Amino acid sequence: MRILHTSDWHVGRTFHGRDLLVEQESVLGGLADLVVDEKVDVVVVSGDLYDRAVPSADAVGLCARVLMRLRAAGARIVITPGNHDSAARIGVFGEFAAFGGLHLRTRIAELDQPVLLDDEHGPVALYGIPFLEPEPARHALQVETRGHAGVLTEAMRRVRADLSARRTRSVVLAHAFVTGGAPSESERTIAVGGVQDVSSSVFDGIDYVALGHLHGPQRLADNLRYSGSPLAYSFSEARQRKSVWLVDLDAGGLAGVERRELPVPRPLAALTGTLGELLTAPEHADLEGHYLSVVLTDAVRPMDSLRQLQKRFPHAVHVEWRPEQGRSHAMTYAERVRGRTDEEVACCFVSDSRGAEPNDRERKLLREAFAEVAREKLT
DSSP states (O other): OEEEEEOOOOBTOEETTEEOHHHHHHHHHTHHHHHHHTTOSEEEEESOSBSSSSOOHHHHHHHHHHHHHHHHTTOEEEEEOOTTSOHHHHHTTHHHHHTTTEEEOOOGGGTTSOEEEEETTEEEEEEEEOOOOHHHHHHHHTOOSOSHHHHHHHHHHHHHHHHHHHOOEEEEEEEOEETTOOOOTTSOOOOSSSOOEEOGGGGTTOSEEEEESOSSOEEEETTEEEOOOSSOOSGGGTTOOOEEEEEEEETTEEEEEEEEEOOOSSOEEEEEEOHHHHHHOGGGGGGTTSEEEEEEOOSSOOTTHHHHHHHHOTTEEEEEEOOOTTTTTTSOHHHHHTTOOHHHHHHHHHHHHHSSOOOHHHHHHHHHHHHHHHHHHHO
């Protein structure tokens, strides 16, 4: 049996305010071609199918189209929810979907009831462990120990108890932070009142563990891996090579794992320099189609810097102002604001406070506020 291990689709996510649905459909829809080319039998999604518990209609439509393409390509699909998902919403109509080859494993009470799929060597038991919110899961599983380790340990005890009676090959889908994994900036913390990570030994005895939650592809052991997210969702992921794992099971269990890199719809990059330099330097021409995070080193913070940068770099989405060491500190506040209007000073304050420049609506509100103050002074 050949399994395609994916996770953390985060359908519906935006990138610094930019819609990513087109890029997501391009990459995720392309998985169907991989299913055909690599003769994949099963596609697994180990949590965070969506980016939010109540996804938009556009996100749901995109996800439905991608899943239909995967099914039409010949793969059966197993999905379990992550910490961004609503397990109840994903699992609705799950019994009916299973007849069409889409298996939604969303219920804590059923985590030890596997999806059984056959190949020429017999059955393979695929167990889907939905993301276990520690406190609700602790009560549902009747666990005394608090934290992720306690509930996952009990979940895996139940899985092993079922597996021991079946004596077949096994795959576990789990959405968790396993010790030794490297996080990125785009993951939402799953620590609630305690330590969030669990030991890899929790999953001992399983032929392959398809992990989700961390967005960088990584191998913790031959049989224990994160596929990572299919797209970069933060600039901390700019150097990651997004990919999926092709997992082969033979009669004896895990036979091998291969990596397949995914296409990059729009690369990420970072630039540092003064605004004037960045707008004119010819060596940056190859970055004009990238998503950009920019650090400006001007001694005085430029006004409308993001808008000016976007004239050359239309996909610049993040700007920080870090003046060169010593130059800004030598200036008094009065010197830094000299010659600027009240609106310009207020906009700089907003930018410094939250790390993003005011939008057109906010600028309009600031102008109206200053105009109101001016009218009151005249009365």
